[in-house]
Amino acid sequence: MVKDTSFGSRMLDFIVHAVMVFVVLITLLPLLHVVSISFSHPDEIMRGRVGLLPADFNLDAYFTILFENAHIPRSFLNSVVITVTGTALNVLFTTITAYALSKKDLLFRPFFLMLSVLPMFFTGGIVPQFLLIKSLGMMDSVWALTVPVLISSWWLIIMLSFFKNFPQELEEASKLDGCGELQTLIRIVLPLSMAGVVTIALFYGVSHWNSYFSAMLYMRSYDHYPLQLILREIVLQSTLAEQLASQGNAALAEDMSAELTPESVQYATLVVSIVPMLVIYPFIQKYFVKGIMIGSLKG
């Protein structure tokens, strides 16, 4: 390609670079700031000396989280349990359902497909959902956060298209060798569809880890709260104090501030809540464009 060196072209390049730098900064700087506050000394934070690097580096906030504030380690564990249980159930049931639905000669296939795709367009809304889960006696248990979101129609369709593209000859060969439907699925189809399985597992996992809303509705005891819900409480408290201050209720705000979670601990909790995400981000990054593309083509 001929290199365009006209003024207009160089101008365009300049704008492109400027925008890209801006995007990268606006995405990373807030994260960096939060991380460095979590590693800074409270006095430096109060004086507003923390910018993009920690001031008076220390790990006190993290020690507080680990050893003094029992809620945070416990809620972290709760989140792990919810995420692992939920994702395992999601992957198991999405895969077997997609496998069955991918068979073109399946009995009543159009009906079953319709049944599983329609929920993308119609929902009963949160009130009937809440009442149902309550009447099923699932409140305050990990099942309330996992079973009602067992299969997402969206990832079901993605998995379905994965299986549809699976070479039929391989399946037929395995059946000729005497494998049943289940054995074919476990021994032949699944190992060769790992890319799809990993994709949906990552996405299901992320959504369990990040969700707070259903936990807020269904988890009654503090001991069962996931990390996101604890983080929400911590943030809400400090906003409440500021709200009082803004109404001129300085004395009351002062009282509240005394009982507040210190800034550095707030920031550290936030960091702890996003670290697992950052750890698996490279894997997500590798798979998700593919996932979205299949979805947008079929959907």
Place this chain on the structure above:
Amino acid sequence: MRDAAAGRAGTIAGIRRKAKKQKVLLLLLVPAIAYFLVFHYVPVYGILIAFKDFRMQEGQGFLASVLHAPMAGAYGLDHFKSFINGPYFATLLRNTFLLGLYSLLFGFPVPILFALLLNEIRKKYYKSFVQTISYLPYFLSVVAVIGMMKMVLSPSTGVVNLLLTRLGLEPIYFFADASWFRFLFVSSGIWTSMGMGAVIYLAALSKVDAEQYESAVIDGASRLRQMWHITLPAIKPVVVITLILNMSGVLSVGSEKIILMYNSLTYETADVFSTFVYRRGLVELDFSFGAAVDLFNALVNVIFLVTANYLARKAADESLW
């Protein structure tokens, strides 16, 4: 051969034979069918409570207690009437519409512009680096994003207000001031979804034939003209479809983020249909009223979708159906 023919015949015997042959596959489907029926179709049936005065009955199943609840008024429309004539209706409608509209006006063009500019980058590593960074916020939880925003904007310790006070300005109580709410809502939305939103356009752009650009260069077209005549037409169908979907969502502003952001000081601009449904239906336990407001909102959304689709078909000759 005979076996296949019988299966195709659609007779009872044929169906039975096919079912027997596909026994394992059908068994694999059982959990999914049960799941969708119980957790998706039963709640749809549960919408009936919007027309009734529902109360939780101890020891009675959900299905039965919905059925036996008394009707709300003669035609079951009492909750709808009292909502529409009630004091909150105008505020909720205005807030929902404006938040949706601003999100659309500012949030819709940003990913397109970002994709267009990314497409101008020729170095592959540079491009994928920026892209990788730009997706990141999408994977952060809404609690973390809003938490971060509240911390950074905090009047006492947040970095933004520290800078303001150093410049000799008064600190701003961002989250206690109703006039800031819409800006905060829309900008945090753009921050989280810009990179992800651009993916679909970049995918469409990757299918453009490089020869088109080459021949445009030979014809002496500047890069801006190439953008206008080649790049933009290439993504037009995707743009229109995304626009229809976004337009139809103008009145379906969700509650998850707003619940984290608003407080009684900002209800005036922040309270929308979905947050009202949550408060009335699930916090104040006025189940039927909450369900009625939710259903009303859903019906308005359908009207928006149909209208947006119609307009797109008229204006740009593209549509969902």
